[in-house]
Amino acid sequence: xxxxxxxxxxxxxxxxxxxxxxxxxxxxxxxxxxxxxxxxxxxxxxxxxxxxxxxxxxxxxxxxxxxxxxxxxxxxxxxxxxxxxxxxxxxxxxxxxxxxxxxxxxxxxxxxxxxxxxxxxxxxxxxxxxxxxxxxxxxxxxxxxxxxxxxxxxxxxxxxxxxxxxxxxxxxxxxxxxxxxxxxxxxxxxxxxxxxxxxxxxxxxxxxxxxxxxxxx
Amino acid sequence: xxxxxxxxxxxxxxxxxxxxxxxxxxxxxxxxxxxxxxxxxxxxxxxxxxxxxxxxxxxxxxxxxxxxxxxxxxxxxxxxxxxxxxxxxxxxxxxxxxxxxxxxxxxxxxxxxxxxxxxxxxxxxxxxxxxxxxxxxxxxxxxxxxxxxxxxxxxxxxxxxxxxxxxxxxxxxxxxxxxxxxxxxxxxxxxxxxxxxxxxxxxxxxxxxxxxxxxxx
Amino acid sequence: xxxxxxxxxxxxxxxxxxxxxxxxxxxxxxxxxxxxxxxxxxxxxxxxxxxxxxxxxxxxxxxxxxxxxxxxxxxxxxxxxxxxxxxxxxxxxxxxxxxxxxxxxxxxxxxxxxxxxxxxxxxxxxxxxxxxxxxxxxxxxxxxxxxxxxxxxxxxxxxxxxxxxxxxxxxxxxxxxxxxxxxxxxxxxxxxxxxxxxxxxxxxxxxxxxxxxxxxx
Amino acid sequence: xxxxxxxxxxxxxxxxxxxxxxxxxxxxxxxxxxxxxxxxxxxxxxxxxxxxxxxxxxxxxxxxxxxxxxxxxxxxxxxxxxxxxxxxxxxxxxxxxxxxxxxxxxxxxxxxxxxxxxxxxxxxxxxxxxxxxxxxxxxxxxxxxxxxxxxxxxxxxxxxxxxxxxxxxxxxxxxxxxxxxxxxxxxxxxxxxxxxxxxxxxxxxxxxxxxxxxxxx
Numbered sequence: 001x002x003x004x005x006x007x008x009x010x011x012x013x014x015x016x017x018x019x020x021x022x023x024x025x026x027x028x029x030x031x032x033x034x035x036x037x038x039x040x041x042x043x044x045x046x047x048x049x050x051x052x053x054x055x056x057x058x059x060x061x062x063x064x065x066x067x068x069x070x071x072x073x074x075x076x077x078x079x080x081x082x083x084x085x086x087x088x089x090x091x092x093x094x095x096x097x098x099x100x101x102x103x104x105x106x107x108x109x110x111x112x113x114x115x116x117x118x119x120x121x122x123x124x125x126x127x128x129x130x131x132x133x134x135x136x137x138x139x140x141x142x143x144x145x146x147x148x149x150x151x152x153x154x155x156x157x158x159x160x161x162x163x164x165x166x167x168x169x170x171x172x173x174x175x176x177x178x179x180x181x182x183x184x185x186x187x188x189x190x191x192x193x194x195x196x197x198x199x200x201x202x203x204x205x206x207x208x209x210x211x212x213x214x215x216x217x
Numbered sequence: 218x219x220x221x222x223x224x225x226x227x228x229x230x231x232x233x234x235x236x237x238x239x240x241x242x243x244x245x246x247x248x249x250x251x252x253x254x255x256x257x258x259x260x261x262x263x264x265x266x267x268x269x270x271x272x273x274x275x276x277x278x279x280x281x282x283x284x285x286x287x288x289x290x291x292x293x294x295x296x297x298x299x300x301x302x303x304x305x306x307x308x309x310x311x312x313x314x315x316x317x318x319x320x321x322x323x324x325x326x327x328x329x330x331x332x333x334x335x336x337x338x339x340x341x342x343x344x345x346x347x348x349x350x351x352x353x354x355x356x357x358x359x360x361x362x363x364x365x366x367x368x369x370x371x372x373x374x375x376x377x378x379x380x381x382x383x384x385x386x387x388x389x390x391x392x393x394x395x396x397x398x399x400x401x402x403x404x405x406x407x408x409x410x411x412x413x414x415x416x417x418x419x420x421x422x423x424x425x426x427x428x429x430x431x432x433x434x
Numbered sequence: 435x436x437x438x439x440x441x442x443x444x445x446x447x448x449x450x451x452x453x454x455x456x457x458x459x460x461x462x463x464x465x466x467x468x469x470x471x472x473x474x475x476x477x478x479x480x481x482x483x484x485x486x487x488x489x490x491x492x493x494x495x496x497x498x499x500x501x502x503x504x505x506x507x508x509x510x511x512x513x514x515x516x517x518x519x520x521x522x523x524x525x526x527x528x529x530x531x532x533x534x535x536x537x538x539x540x541x542x543x544x545x546x547x548x549x550x551x552x553x554x555x556x557x558x559x560x561x562x563x564x565x566x567x568x569x570x571x572x573x574x575x576x577x578x579x580x581x582x583x584x585x586x587x588x589x590x591x592x593x594x595x596x597x598x599x600x601x602x603x604x605x606x607x608x609x610x611x612x613x614x615x616x617x618x619x620x621x622x623x624x625x626x627x628x629x630x631x632x633x634x635x636x637x638x639x640x641x642x643x644x645x646x647x648x649x650x651x
Numbered sequence: 652x653x654x655x656x657x658x659x660x661x662x663x664x665x666x667x668x669x670x671x672x673x674x675x676x677x678x679x680x681x682x683x684x685x686x687x688x689x690x691x692x693x694x695x696x697x698x699x700x701x702x703x704x705x706x707x708x709x710x711x712x713x714x715x716x717x718x719x720x721x722x723x724x725x726x727x728x729x730x731x732x733x734x735x736x737x738x739x740x741x742x743x744x745x746x747x748x749x750x751x752x753x754x755x756x757x758x759x760x761x762x763x764x765x766x767x768x769x770x771x772x773x774x775x776x777x778x779x780x781x782x783x784x785x786x787x788x789x790x791x792x793x794x795x796x797x798x799x800x801x802x803x804x805x806x807x808x809x810x811x812x813x814x815x816x817x818x819x820x821x822x823x824x825x826x827x828x829x830x831x832x833x834x835x836x837x838x839x840x841x842x843x844x845x846x847x848x849x850x851x852x853x854x855x856x857x858x859x860x861x862x863x864x865x866x867x868x
Contacts, residue, residue: 012433075434077616079730079835080827086305088332088357092431104429115305115332133838135827140305141358143432171434176731176786182511184730184835187784212321214309215360216229217292217388294833296513296618297610350621352610393514393569399728401513401618404567446867509868520739522766522791526865538863549739549766574739575792577866605868646755648743649794650663651726651822 001039003199004066006057008073008146011048011098018175018188019072020045025192026199039203042066048146049099050091054153061157061165068166068202069154070120072195073147075171079184080135081194083122084142084169087152088115092144108152116155120168121208125198134194135186138213142169170198218256218420221283222412223274225290225363228265228315235392235405236289237262242409243416256420259283265363266316267308271370278374278382285383285419286371287337289412290364292388296401297352298411300339301359301386304369305332309361325369333372337385338425342415351411352403355430359386387415435473437633438500440491442507442580445482445532452609452622453506454479459626460633473637476500482580483533484525488587495591495599502600502636503588504554506629507581509605513618514569515628517556518576518603521586522549526578542586550589554602555642559632568628569620572647576603604632652690652854655717656846657708659724659797662699662749669826669839670723671696676843677850690854693717699797700750701742705804712808712816719817719853720805721771723846724798726822730835731786732845734773735793735820738803739766743795759803767806771819772859776849785845786837789864793820821849 005027007020027043035041042064046053061069075082089112091103122138129136142148151169158165172194174185222244224237244260252258259281263270278286292299306329308320339355346353359365368386375382389411391402403411439461441454461477469475476498480487495503509516523546525537556572563570576582585603592599606628608619620628656678658671678694686692693715697704712720726733740763742754773789780787793799802820809816823845825836837845 073434078434079833086307086332088303090303090334090357092429094429094431094433102429104427104431105425113331114334115303115330117307117331130828133827133840135836135838137832139358140361141356141432141434143434144357145431145433147434176784177781181788182730185786186837187786187841189784190838190841208322210321212309212311212319214311214321214362215358216311216362217290217295217358217360217364296616347611350610350623352619352621354615393567394564398571399513402569403620404569404624406567407621407624507868512868520741520766522737524737524768526863528863528865528867536863538861538865539859547765548768549737549764551741551765573792574741574795575790575866575868577868578791579865579867581868642756644755646743646745646753648745648755648796649792650745650796651724651729651792651794651798 001203002064002066003039004042004060004064004069006044006046006071008046008048012095014178016178017074018191019074019172021188022172022191022195023072025188026195037200037203046150047098049097050101050103050146050149051099053146053150057150057154061162070168070170070199071150071154072170072172076174076180077183078171078173080137081129081191082137082139082171083120083125084118084139084151084171085122086115086117086140087142087148087155089113089152090144091149097146108149109156112156116152116159118155118168119166120202121205123209123211123213124205125201126213127209128197128201129194132197134190139171140215219281219283220256220416221259221277221281221286223261223263223288225263225265229312231395233395234291235408236291236389238405239389239408239412240289242405243412254417254420263367264315266314267318267320267363267366268316270363270367274367274371275374278379287385287387287416288367288371289387289389293391293397294400295388295390297354298346298408299354299356299388300337300342301335301356301368301388302339303332303334303357304359304365304372306369307361308366314363325366326373329373333369333376335372335385336383337419338422340426340428340430341422342418343430344426345414345418346411349414351407356388357432435637436498436500437473438476438494438498438503440478440480440505442480442482446529448612450612451508452625453508453606455622456606456625456629457506459622460629471634471637480584481532483531484535484537484580484583485533487580487584491584491588492591495596504602504604504633505584505588506604506606510608510614511617512605512607514571515563515625516571516573516605517554517559518552518573518585518605519556520549520551520574521576521582521589523547523586524578525583531580542583543590546590550586550593552589552602553600554636555639557643557645557647558639559635560647561643562631562635563628566631568624573605574649653715653717654690654850655693655711655715655720657695657697657722659697659699663746665829667829668725669842670725670823672839673823673842673846674723676839677846688851688854697801698749700748701752701754701797701800702750704797704801708801708805709808712813721819721821721850722801722805723821723823727825727831728834729822729824731788732780732842733788733790733822734771734776735769735790735802735822736773737766737768737791738793738799738806740803741795742800748797759800760807763807767803767810769806769819770817771853772856774860774862774864775856776852777864778860779848779852780845783848785841790822791866
């Protein structure tokens with residue numbers, strides 16, 4: 001089995017992005033441990049650009065033919081690790097991306113469906129994180145910036161060209177040293193442990209739990 | 218022009234629901250002022266039940282043939298009035314509804330599309346609230362409880378049976394006296410003023426602003 | 435009876451400060467209503483400077499010989515109007531003040547007591563705000579910036595030179611249009627109504643309620 | 652050198668209290684590592700009772716004659732580990748303690764000073780936590796419940812009977828599995844690591860850093 005795990009480069013004036021810092025750490029630890037999960041792990045850093053991010057992702061999928069793709073991004077202000085449940089066909093950028101583009105009310109894919117559900121076992125993943133004492137919950141919005149753009153693009157790829165591919169998106173909190181001192185944060189090491197558990201959960205089960213992970217609003 | 222505005226009954230152990238308190242106040246103030254907006258306003262309280270809420274909504278739409286429907290619900294913990302942009306075809310109840318039902322991972326409408334966008338001019342509404350010094354932003358998730366259920370059901374009605382109907386959902390914060398003292402809240406009077414402005418904005422314009430109201434996550 | 439009510443000028447890069455905007459509105463409304471409370475109201479804008487703020491305050495107290503002094507400042511991120519209970523003899527500035535000074539671990543008054551309690555009926559004030567449907571709670575820290583500096587200086591003045599003077603500090607949330615869109619906020623008009631109620635409560639009673647307004651942490 | 656480190660028993664309906672869970676883990680890890688810091692570590696669980704908590708603390712101090720005392724308590728809703736800077740001479744209990752007592756507006760020590768500053772190097776501690784990628788900040792209020800009661804009582808003991816004793820209080824966030832799913836939390840293991848670093852920092856230095864750790868409000 002082959003797993004592609006991506007993080008993002010920094011954006012919005014920050015010097016680091018904990019999504020990529022954590023993804024890189026996952027790869028280091030997995031290699032150092034001798035790939036104990038039995039799957040091949042490919043990691044990559046995506047540009048925080050509406051234009052190029054999906055080009056890079058498509059090339060990763062084409063090159064590696066992964067069984068599972070997990071894209072990871074930063075969600076500043078969230079208190080835990082949050083697997084996303086739904087991607088929306090909407091770009092609405094509050095700030096310019098790293099290439100200076102700021103699309104407003106444009107679909108990710110012209111003519112695509114309004115939304116896709118991700119296909120990771122998000123409830124089983126959250127349960128695994130809770131058992132490991134890591135704050136986590138299912139999220140029902142990935143926003144309307146590059147993260148949602150990549151998530152929608154990934155699920156559209158799976159829906160149209162790679163039907164065997166299971167994929168999803170995970171948002172992670174700030175890291176402590178990142179300069180957002182009033183906001184919640186998690187050590188990068190904890191976030192990396194969470195991502196490893198999400199991959200492990202995904203490769204070892206194909207169905208999700210039938211428990212509630214709903215949001216009242 | 219005819220407008221239907223709904224709020225919800227209390228749920229989750231609360232004694233009041235600011236959505237209905239505010240909707241009722243909107244109706245009182247509009248009637249007392251002699252219906253100055255030139256539209257007919259019908260208000261109703263929806264049951265906080267997956268089963269009956271859409272029955273009641275459908276009957277309201279069938280009876281009154283409204284041009285605009287705005288459903289309002291409480292979003293405890295939010296800091297402002299938040300018009301919703303997207304409804305998802307998913308019921309996942311964290312707690313039982315007022316009839317004791319707790320659907321998990323069930324579609325609102327079997328075979329319906331994954332999501333609908335609302336058709337209110339949400340950005341123009343938020344701008345009108347900001348001009349009135351009321352905290353507001355566009356939201357991209359209405360959750361997976363009865364609020365999202367009603368929103369999705371409303372947009373499905375519009376898509377399948379009432380093509381002229383414009384509709385949407387607005388989440389409102391707690392009220393100060395409601396017993397959630399650590400959470401953000403708004404006076405019911407302020408929330409009512411916000412809803413009046415949302416209706417006024419909706420009936421006086423048919424297109425939305427082309428400004429960003431996006432979320433980074 | 436004479437009441438001095440102060441707000442602060444903007445600081446930290448903001449273009450406005452809701453504390454002064456609300457104080458000014460209180461004065462306008464009180465004058466327009468013909469001073470219905472029977473007290474004389476003097477308002478002033480304090481500089482957001484460690485050095486000059488207490489000079490200005492001392493001159494206000496010397497000139498007007500007020501019975502009550504209420505100083506008001508902005509507490510960005512708070513969800514309601516928060517009368518402060520305790521002032522601490524500590525300046526520790528996270529950012530420079532408007533004069534460029536940034537004292538670190540310096541007492542407000544060399545040799546002064548570690549802290550003073552304010553002498554407003556803070557619990558009765560919070561109850562009055564709750565009855566008016568305005569979010570409010572008692573706070574037990576005014577921070578270590580210019581707000582706490584002024585609060586401590588005021589209580590030290592009362593303790594050492596003006597024993598008849600009753601005084602205190604009230605922190606207020608951001609206003610909606612201020613540029614902190616993810617933070618809680620209150621309309622300036624609501625904040626002004628709150629300040630009017632706090633003055634009214636203070637001038638019409640001399641003892642506080644015996645109810646809890648405590649914080650678990 | 653001898654260090655006393657205390658946590659609290661659960662309160663407010665919770666089944667666990669991460670302060671004690673983390674303190675116990677610190678002791679286990681320190682013993683398992685062969686007491687590498689060269690100090691003797693004594694840990695104890697304090698009752699969450701206004702009446703008995705200080706009796707137990709006084710007995711611990713009398714029995715063990717510690718050089719350093721660090722009391723730890725839970726601060727539900729905080730996003731990081733927060734060494735406290737100031738204890739206030741005020742009990743104002745929002746809820747009854749575990750013995751059913753609910754003091755309102757009573758001093759911790761009749762006739763004591765309004766407040767004490769703690770004597771841990773709180774800024775150096777926070778810096779050590781940041782270097783370890785753990786979210787942390789200095790807090791300027793320990794509330795008015797049993798935590799502040801114990802903190803004030805400890806500093807009063809030091810001021811009146813044990814002048815060599817250095818002491819302070821540290822508030823810690825919820826743990827992930829504790830049942831407050833919408834609130835920030837930290838793994839107990841991370842909190843334990845933080846407490847170990849706070850003890851290490853305190854026993855290896857006697858003066859604090861001269862850097863700002865101030866709060867704007």
